[in-house]
Amino acid sequence: MAIAPRKRPASSTLPIEVQASPKQRLGMAPAAFLRDYWQKRPLLIRGAFADLACPITPEDLAGLACEDGALSRLVLHDRRKDHYALETGPFPEQRFAGLGERDWTLLVQDVDKWDVDVAALKQHYGFLPRWRIDDVMISYAVPGGSVGPHVDQYDVFLMQGLGERRWQIDVDPAAPKIFREGVQLRLLQQFRPSHDWVLGPGDVLYLPPGVPHHGVAETPCLTLSLGMRAPSVNELVTDLADELGSQLSEELRYVDPDLAPAGDVAEIDAAALARVRQALAPLLAMDDEALGRWFGRFITAYRNAGTPQPAPRLPSRAKLEDTLAAGGQLGWHPFSRSAWARQGRGALLFVHGESYPCSLAGAKRLARGDALSGADWAAFKAQDRENAWALVQAGHLILQPARKSRAR
Secondary structure: OOEOOOOOOOOOOOOOEEEOEOOEOOOOOHHHHHHHOOOOOOEEEEOOOOOOOOOOOHHHHHHHHOOOOOOEEEEEEEOOOOEEEEEEOOOOHHHHOOOOOOOEEEEEOOHHHOOHHHHHHHHHHOOOOHHHEEEEEEEEEOOOOOOOOEOOOOOEEEEEEEOOEEEEEOOOOOOOOOEOOOOOOOOEOOEOOOEEEEEOOOOEEEEOOOOOEEEEEOOOEEEEEEEEOOOOHHHHHHHHHHHHHHHOOOOOOOOOOOOOOOOOOOOOOHHHHHHHHHHOHHHHOOOHHHHHHHHHHHHHHOOOOOOOOOOOOOOOHHHHHHHHHOOOEEEEOOOOOEEEEEEOOEEEEEEOOEEEEEOHHHHHHHHOOOOEOHHHHHHOOHHHHHHHHHHHHHOOEEEEOOOOOOOO
16 A cells, blocks of 8 residues: 655645644634534644643553453554554553564553543533543554554544654545455555644644544654544434334334225335335424434443443432532542433433433533532432432442541
């Protein structure tokens, strides 16, 4: 597979590279970024996190890749044969000792669920709906390390944490997207970059869906990838059909009481298709509230990497309230996902594929995702407290006693 530079297509008047500042990490206001770049064109943001230290070390990432619950991969590139080999974790610690100093990459998904400092990076993208954010994947690569030229079908912010990585992209909408056969990775057969940059610590490359790109480590480096959740229309339609189908009685059938003598016994005529359309009417007649109920459950369960489990010994309701009154908190399980939607005068809270009727204020507070205090609990309406208690019993909310102050 050859990688050769192509002549750049005619550029728009919008810059593809900008300089950020601590007050404008996108190099512009979020509204301008969403208007001009989001899902439209790539953007290289120099110095977006120049003032922040990388939240994780290569050693910590390798340790996480050895854990049973972590989703990890190792990609090894044979440059002579241009062959990419894929291994999946968890890995024994000794696996990393013999890898050498070139041409391999370690990737770990959902690091934000395991590391609070990595999770804190998502706060800088608070202009995006939280239910759209999937995870922070982190890759460590030695010089020459790469996963090959490929295309993602979701938005991604590639944040350089340590070292330098060369990124090449192709902004040509007509660029071929034919994939190599006989490899475990979905790699492009042809890749002709239109742009070529080296990113250093603090730089960010935003890529909308469908942009061919290729990253190669120039030095030992860490790259943090904030990826979005982008279910396919196929997934949406299939899940919605399953949802509606489960609510329909078996007694509802295709019927034809108006059947006339067949002109051709093998023909599916227009009258038959009209009856099919009538039979499928429930699928085509969802109102916004019904659609919202389904989508909230779907998106908070979509591609979840883990499912919270109740603690072996749950506190009693009285113990929970006493602990909160004494300064304790209810913290969210890192794998729990939440969102809310208006329903009539109230709201529905969605957590990990389940829905809970709430007051509007209660749904907003619960879905905010940060720890709940005793004051929050006291401010809840009775229904909201019942929902919070149900979330404790399901393992989504975890009781955390107040920290004892050290004696001086």
